[in-house]
Amino acid sequence: MMESITAYLQTHRDEHMEELMAFLRIPSVSALPQHQPDMQRCAEWTAASLQKAGLEHIEIMPTNGHPVVYADWLHAPGKPTVLIYGHYDVQPAEPLELWETPPFEPIIRDNKLFGRGSTDDKGQLLLYVKVVEAFLKTQGTLPVNVKFCIEGEEEIASKHLPAFVEAHADLLKADSIVLSDTQMHGPGKPALMYGLRGLAGFEITIEGANSDLHSGLFGGAVQNPIHALTKLLSSFHDENGKVAVEGFYDRVIALSDKEREAFKLVEPDENKVRKDLNVRELYGEKGFSFYEQTTSRPTLEITSVSGGFQGEGIKPIIPNRASAKIACRLVAAQVPEEIMDGVEAHILAQSLPGVNITLDRQLRGNPFITPIDDPVMVAAAQAYEAAYGEWPVYTRSGGSIPIVEVLGRVLDAPVVLMGFGLPGENLHAPNEHFHLMNWDKGTETISRYWLNLGAMSTQYMKN
Amino acid sequence: MMESITAYLQTHRDEHMEELMAFLRIPSVSALPQHQPDMQRCAEWTAASLQKAGLEHIEIMPTNGHPVVYADWLHAPGKPTVLIYGHYDVQPAEPLELWETPPFEPIIRDNKLFGRGSTDDKGQLLLYVKVVEAFLKTQGTLPVNVKFCIEGEEEIASKHLPAFVEAHADLLKADSIVLSDTQMHGPGKPALMYGLRGLAGFEITIEGANSDLHSGLFGGAVQNPIHALTKLLSSFHDENGKVAVEGFYDRVIALSDKEREAFKLVEPDENKVRKDLNVRELYGEKGFSFYEQTTSRPTLEITSVSGGFQGEGIKPIIPNRASAKIACRLVAAQVPEEIMDGVEAHILAQSLPGVNITLDRQLRGNPFITPIDDPVMVAAAQAYEAAYGEWPVYTRSGGSIPIVEVLGRVLDAPVVLMGFGLPGENLHAPNEHFHLMNWDKGTETISRYWLNLGAMSTQYMKN
Numbered sequence: 001m002m003e004s005i006t007a008y009l010q011t012h013r014d015e016h017m018e019e020l021m022a023f024l025r026i027p028s029v030s031a032l033p034q035h036q037p038d039m040q041r042c043a044e045w046t047a048a049s050l051q052k053a054g055l056e057h058i059e060i061m062p063t064n065g066h067p068v069v070y071a072d073w074l075h076a077p078g079k080p081t082v083l084i085y086g087h088y089d090v091q092p093a094e095p096l097e098l099w100e101t102p103p104f105e106p107i108i109r110d111n112k113l114f115g116r117g118s119t120d121d122k123g124q125l126l127l128y129v130k131v132v133e134a135f136l137k138t139q140g141t142l143p144v145n146v147k148f149c150i151e152g153e154e155e156i157a158s159k160h161l162p163a164f165v166e167a168h169a170d171l172l173k174a175d176s177i178v179l180s181d182t183q184m185h186g187p188g189k190p191a192l193m194y195g196l197r198g199l200a201g202f203e204i205t206i207e208g209a210n211s212d213l214h215s216g217l218f219g220g221a222v223q224n225p226i227h228a229l230t231k232l233l234s235s236f237h238d239e240n241g242k243v244a245v246e247g248f249y250d251r252v253i254a255l256s257d258k259e260r261e262a263f264k265l266v267e268p269d270e271n272k273v274r275k276d277l278n279v280r281e282l283y284g285e286k287g288f289s290f291y292e293q294t295t296s297r298p299t300l301e302i303t304s305v306s307g308g309f310q311g312e313g314i315k316p317i318i319p320n321r322a323s324a325k326i327a328c329r330l331v332a333a334q335v336p337e338e339i340m341d342g343v344e345a346h347i348l349a350q351s352l353p354g355v356n357i358t359l360d361r362q363l364r365g366n367p368f369i370t371p372i373d374d375p376v377m378v379a380a381a382q383a384y385e386a387a388y389g390e391w392p393v394y395t396r397s398g399g400s401i402p403i404v405e406v407l408g409r410v411l412d413a414p415v416v417l418m419g420f421g422l423p424g425e426n427l428h429a430p431n432e433h434f435h436l437m438n439w440d441k442g443t444e445t446i447s448r449y450w451l452n453l454g455a456m457s458t459q460y461m462k463n
Numbered sequence: 464m465m466e467s468i469t470a471y472l473q474t475h476r477d478e479h480m481e482e483l484m485a486f487l488r489i490p491s492v493s494a495l496p497q498h499q500p501d502m503q504r505c506a507e508w509t510a511a512s513l514q515k516a517g518l519e520h521i522e523i524m525p526t527n528g529h530p531v532v533y534a535d536w537l538h539a540p541g542k543p544t545v546l547i548y549g550h551y552d553v554q555p556a557e558p559l560e561l562w563e564t565p566p567f568e569p570i571i572r573d574n575k576l577f578g579r580g581s582t583d584d585k586g587q588l589l590l591y592v593k594v595v596e597a598f599l600k601t602q603g604t605l606p607v608n609v610k611f612c613i614e615g616e617e618e619i620a621s622k623h624l625p626a627f628v629e630a631h632a633d634l635l636k637a638d639s640i641v642l643s644d645t646q647m648h649g650p651g652k653p654a655l656m657y658g659l660r661g662l663a664g665f666e667i668t669i670e671g672a673n674s675d676l677h678s679g680l681f682g683g684a685v686q687n688p689i690h691a692l693t694k695l696l697s698s699f700h701d702e703n704g705k706v707a708v709e710g711f712y713d714r715v716i717a718l719s720d721k722e723r724e725a726f727k728l729v730e731p732d733e734n735k736v737r738k739d740l741n742v743r744e745l746y747g748e749k750g751f752s753f754y755e756q757t758t759s760r761p762t763l764e765i766t767s768v769s770g771g772f773q774g775e776g777i778k779p780i781i782p783n784r785a786s787a788k789i790a791c792r793l794v795a796a797q798v799p800e801e802i803m804d805g806v807e808a809h810i811l812a813q814s815l816p817g818v819n820i821t822l823d824r825q826l827r828g829n830p831f832i833t834p835i836d837d838p839v840m841v842a843a844a845q846a847y848e849a850a851y852g853e854w855p856v857y858t859r860s861g862g863s864i865p866i867v868e869v870l871g872r873v874l875d876a877p878v879v880l881m882g883f884g885l886p887g888e889n890l891h892a893p894n895e896h897f898h899l900m901n902w903d904k905g906t907e908t909i910s911r912y913w914l915n916l917g918a919m920s921t922q923y924m925k926n
Contacts, residue, residue, distance in 0.1 A: 197679055201777040209740035216660055216862030219792050220762035221753045223746035226787075227765060230696035237690060277672035283686035283817035290684045299683035302690060303779055308767025308788070314664040314825055316766055316790040324689075325771070327779040329682050354746040362777055399679030 002447060004138045009130065009443050016130050017108070017436075019049065023088075023122045024106040024115040030066055030089035030156045039066045039089065039152055046088045046150055047071070053129045054136035055148065061168075063160035066152030070171070073132065074145045079454050081145040083174035085407060086125035086181065087154035090117035091428045098430035111436045118434035120427035124180035124420050125150065127442040134447065143454025147174055151403075154181070158403040165410045176376040176453070177407050182419030184438070185266055185393045190384040190445070192377060193417040194370050195295065195396035196404060198330035200339045201363030204232070204347070205323040207356045215316040223354030225322040226307040232350055232357070233324055236300050241285040243300045243328075245346045251333045255296050259372065262394040267291030295396035298339075300328045325362075329398060332369035337361075368405040369396075370414045375456060380416045383449035387441050418445070465910060467601040472593065472906050479593050480571070480899075482512065486551075486585045487569040487578040493529055493552035493619050502529045502552065502615055509551045509613055510534070512589070516596035518611065524631075526623035529615030533634070536595065537608045542917050544608040546637035548870060549588030549644065550617035553580035554891045561893035574899045581897035583890035587643035587883050588613065590905045597910065606917025610637055614866075617644070621866040628873045639839040639916070640870050643905070645882030648729055648856045650898070653847040653908070655840060656880040657833050658758065658859035659867060661793035663802045664826030667695070667810070668786040670819045678779040686817030688785040689770045695813055695820070696787055699763050704748040706763045706791075708809045714796045718759050722835065725857040730754030758859035761802075762792045788825075792861060795832035800824075831868040832859075833877045838919060843879050846911035850904050881908070 009016070028042035029035040043060050046069045051058050055071035066089065074081070093103035093116045101107050106115030113123060128148070135142045149172055151161050165172060185191040206225040213222060238244045255263075270290045274282055284293040293299075307322025309315035328339055340361050347357055370377055372394050384392045408415040420442040426432045472479070491505035492498040509532045510521050518534035529552065537544070556566035556579045564570050569578030576586065591611070598605045612635055614624050628635060648654040669688040676685060701707045718726075733753045737745055747756040756762075770785025772778035791802055803824050810820055833840055835857050847855045871878040883905040889895045 199679075199779065201779065203777070209742050213740070214862065215762075215764045215766060215790050216662075216757075216792055216860070218740075218757060219764045219790070219861060220760055221745055221747040221756040222740060222742065224764055226696075226768050227700060230693040230765065230768070231700075233689075233693035234697035237694075277676070277681075277685060279672050279685065279817050280819075281817050282684055284684040293684040294679075294681060297683055299678075301678045301682045301687055301779070301781055302693065302771070303678060303777060304771025304773060304782070305689050305693070305768050305785065306770075306773055308765070310767060310769055310773070314666070314766060314788045314790055316662065316664065316764070316792075318764055319767070322768065325777045327678050327682070327777055329679055329779075354742050354744050397679070398682060399677065 001139065001451070002444070005134045005447050006444060008134045008138050009440070016126070017113070020113065020123060020126050021106040021115070023049070023126060024117050025104055027093070027104045028089050028117070028152065029092050030153050031092055042088050043067050043069050043152060049126070049129055050148060053133035055132060061164070063164050065160040068152070068161070068164055069150040070148065072145070072147040073142055076142055076145045076454070079144050080175040080456070081147060081173070082450065082453060083147045083149060083172055083177045083407070083411065083413070084128045085177060085179040086128070086148070086150045087121050087152065088125070088150055089152045089155050090120070090122070091155050095430065100431055108436070112433040113436055114431060114433040116432055118432055119421040119425045120432065121154065121181045123434040123439065124442070127180065127420065127439065127446055131443050131446045131450070134443070143450045147172060154403070161403055162406045165406055169410055173411055174413050176413050177411065177415040178418055178449070179404070179415070180418050180420050180442070182417045183421045183423055184419055185395065187422060187435070188388055188390060190388050190390060190392035191395050191419060192372070192380060192392045193395045193397060193419065194372050194377065195332065196368040196401055197295070197298070197398050198334065198336060198367035198405065199363050199365035199400055200328040200330060200336035201326065202340055202343065203323060203325045203360040203362060204229070205321060205358045205360070206232070207321045208318070208354060209320050212320050213318040215318050218318055222318060224318045225355055226319065228352045228355045229305070229307060229322040229324060232347065232352060233302055233305070235346070235350060241283065243298065245300070245342045247342045248298065248339065251335065251338070252298060253332050253369070255292065259296070259394065260292070262372070263289065263291050265393045266395050294398040296331055298328060298330050298334055300326060303327050327363070330367045332367045334367055336364035336366065365400050365402050366405045366409060368408060368415070370408070370416060374414050376414050376416055376453065379452035379456060380418055380449055383445045383452055386448050387445040418449070464602065464914070468597045468910050469907060471597045471601045472903070480576070483576065483586060483589050484569040484578070486512070486589060487580050488567055490556070490567045491552050491580070491615065492555050493616050494555055505551050506530050506532050506615060512592055513611060516592045517599035518595060526627050528623040531615070531624070531627055532613040533611060535608070535610040536605055539605055539608045539917070542607050543638040543919070544610060544636070545913065545916060546610045546612060546635055546640045546870070546874065546876070547591045548640060548642040549591070549611070549613045550584050550615065551588070551613055552615045552618050553583070553585070554618050558893065563894055571899070575896040576899055577894060577896040579895055581895055582884040582888045583895065584617065584644045586897040586902070587905070590643065590883065590902065590909055594906050594909045594913070597906070606913045610635060617866070624866055625869045628869055632873055636874055637876050639876050640874065640878040641881055641912070642867070642878070643881050643883050645880045646884045646886055647882055647901070648858065650885060651851060652853060653851050653855035654858050654882055655835070655843060655855045656858045656860060656882065657835050657840065658795065659831040659864055660758070660761070660861050661797065661799060661830035661868065662826050662828035662863050663791040663793060663799035664789065665803055665806065666786060666788045666823045666825060667692070668784060668821045668823070669695070670784045671781070671817060672783050675783050676781040678781050681781055685781060686815070687781045688818055689782065691815045691818045692768070692770065692785040692787060695810065695815060696765055696768070698809070698813060704746065706761065708763070708805045710805045711761065711802065714798065714801070715761060716795050716832070718755065722759070722857065723755070725835070726752070726754050728856045729858050757861040759794055761794050761797055764790050764792070766790050790826070793830045795830045797830055799827035799829065828863050828865045829868045829872060831871060831878070833871070833879060837877050839877050839879055839916065842915035842919060843881055843912055846908045846915055849911050850908040881912070
């Protein structure tokens with residue numbers, strides 16, 4: 001079956017490239033109001049492309065921002081349903097003068113397609129559309145049921161998608177979710193990013209006397225809110241770089257030996273990191289590598305601190321308040337609200353006479369993980385291996401892509417991040433491009449992935 | 464002898480009041496450039512007044528700011544020399560609308576003289592001039608040698624006086640120094656302020672990586688300068704509120720039982736202080752009262768702290784730098800430079816990997832003390848008791864009047880702060896006034912003080 005699909009994709013490759021270039025010519029910059037008509041035009045183009053591929057129930061669905069394009073094909077009874085997430089919006093192209101060819105006039109050079117959105121995410125998204133088309137044209141059917149959810153606000157933090165997913169959870173329900181908006185580890189080196197950190201952000205304010213006080217007349221006899229704050233803040237970590245808040249690590253899923261082993265293939269050279277940052281030494285929780293610390297261990301980082309006179313020179317006062325903002329990066333299965341409960345209990349347990357302390361909870365984002373031995377992950381890895389001749393590496397990121405966690409949690413399905421971009425393809429920068437080797441390998445990988453999923457026992461299917 | 468002096472002062476009281484009011488009519492506001500001609504006029508007025516009293520070698524001496532007026536009378540061989548310090552400049556009068564009568568149109572109501580400068584410091588300064596006049600007119604001589612050093616920049620931090628004193632140390636040399644620019648403890652309650660705190664001000668800056676870092680991608684593996692700073696700052700105090708910098712207290716002159724006893728007469732009600740500041744409890748070094756903590760014990764106060772994004776919301780970064788400014792209030796015989804050496808050693812002794820720390824020494828002011836059993840202090844106390852019928856209370860201030868320490872140190876002579884102002888006389892505020900009871904008692908006290916000094920053994924004379 002793969003042969004006829006591959007043959008179809010090869011035969012129609014020029015036509016598909018023309019289509020992708022048409023997609024790239026629409027300057028669908030979600031961040032800039034002057035591109036509002038382009039956003040609508042791009043949603044319509046996306047819908048038409050899905051229709052041409054043979055998808056059904058195509059709908060441009062309104063949100064409070066840019067619309068979502070939905071489509072499905074649900075004629076594989078007894079087979080799992082895969083939700084494909086992608087986005088049709090792109091980053092602003094500025095600074096224009098740094099582009100070698102205009103950002104919205106796509107061109108192929110050295111088997112690379114240049115243009116804004118080529119790798120992020122129009123090129124990677126269209127892979128799925130063309131795989132649907134190839135299956136339906138050559139087989140008349142798909143090995144799985146598919147649903148597409150394509151948003152227009154990924155580059156502006158997916159502002160309205162969480163509410164959309166909540167509101168349309170029935171429509172979007174699936175057994176697994178896949179998206180291609182991340183990177184491979186290198187040319188010919190596929191990667192499955194299976195974990196992202198979450199976030200708990202809060203502000204601590206400490207207030208003392210009812211006004212700033214003269215440090216000569218009161219210094220030494222009144223609690224200084226900065227003293228109380230620095231004492232409190234310094235209590236958040238122990239001597240080994242661990243967070244000293246009770247229960248902080250309780251829900252952390254320990255790394256398996258297999259994961260730690262897998263990280264050895266991808267982790268950066270710590271000496272190079274140290275030199276790049278120009279620090280004498282790195283510093284973090286003992287017993288973990290740099291890569292483990294930044295991707296798989298939670299942290300509590302004081303991101304800002306403020307108190308007293310902020311101008312030039314020394315104004316000798318005891319300020320009446322001081323504050324700090326803190327961002328905890330969380331890993332599965334920590335819960336932001338629980339972490340902030342723990343911080344609050346930690347604060348209450350400190351002895352800080354003469355001041356009042358308030359905690360203002362501001363940010364919450366759940367961590368994300370799909371275990372690497374989840375059947376859909378194994379199916380994805382096998383597909384990669386068949387297409388690229390290499391088993392993928394497993395990566396985690398220390399940052400957050402909140403929508404990934406929202407999709408997985410609300411739809412209660414594992415999410416597979418199957419990147420086909422390459423490092424150095426300048427996403428968000430001038431001269432963005434997409435290496436077309438990964439167009440060909442990408443369609444093959446996705447085709448094989450769906451065949452693998454279709455052949456799997458249905459025991460893992462939830463819906 | 465006192466009788467004839469007192470009689471002279473009584474007889475000429477109206478005339479002296481007219482003179483004081485003429486002095487007050489000159490708006491010698493040192494801070495405002497438009498009063499430059501008034502400053503010159505006031506210096507000339509002061510010189511003329513000194514001449515009229517019988518003083519000699521009168522000179523209006525230039526500085527890089529407003530001039531200093533000098534005069535002396537040195538015809539008491541074998542007797543000590545007293546340097547009288549005062550200032551002819553005044554605070555701005557604004558807000559003018561809050562004055563019941565215009566600030567530069569002095570008027571006597573209820574035996575109080577209202578007008579800018581009446582108590583701070585023209586009224587208190589003229590006491591000395593009139594005592595000289597009374598002695599010379601009635602006795603033809605003075606019991607001591609006297610020198611006057613009257614500056615025009617006290618209200619702008621005595622900007623050029625330290626250099627002036629250094630440059631003219633020979634001219635100004637004296638066995639003791641006296642000034643009346645402080646307050647009594649209350650009506651009829653004389654006070655000798657015998658101690659002021661000094662200052663050591665510095666800034667600590669901690670730098671980490673060569674730029675701000677994404678807290679997701681680097682959080683947990685790179686030392687956060689705010690973490691290092693809070694750890695360092697929290698190490699400066701121990702659990703008992705004591706400064707934990709080694710050697711910090713080494714030179715502190717312990718309070719004598721006599722001093723602690725004396726403080727009981729002047730220390731504020733701690734419960735009232737607590738309520739005024741609206742704090743649940745006061746907090747300071749254990750084993751010392753509020754008054755002792757704020758006047759006679761050194762402190763290390765973090766006056767400001769800053770690091771990371773200072774705008775609205777949480778920007779999840781690891782900032783590349785964080786800093787704090789610190790003001791140590793010092794007591795005799797601490798040395799600012801030594802204290803900062805100690806802080807530097809303390810910093811070097813901390814284990815703070817992955818960051819660079821710099822210490823920038825910015826402010827230095829020596830503490831001041833004249834022991835209460837110094838012969839000149841005893842002579843002053845006896846004079847007060849004779850005039851007021853009450854032995855003075857002994858007070859210390861937690862603030863600093865740098866010029867007091869400079870005069871004492873450079874001229875190597877004890878300084879007596881012999882205040883005749885009253886609390887509530889609105890110095891620096893609208894409706895400044897001077898209670899004329901303290902004009903009469905003041906001239907008597909000063910006369911008796913000089914008689915006491917003149918009668919003393921010359922063994923304490925240095926020059």
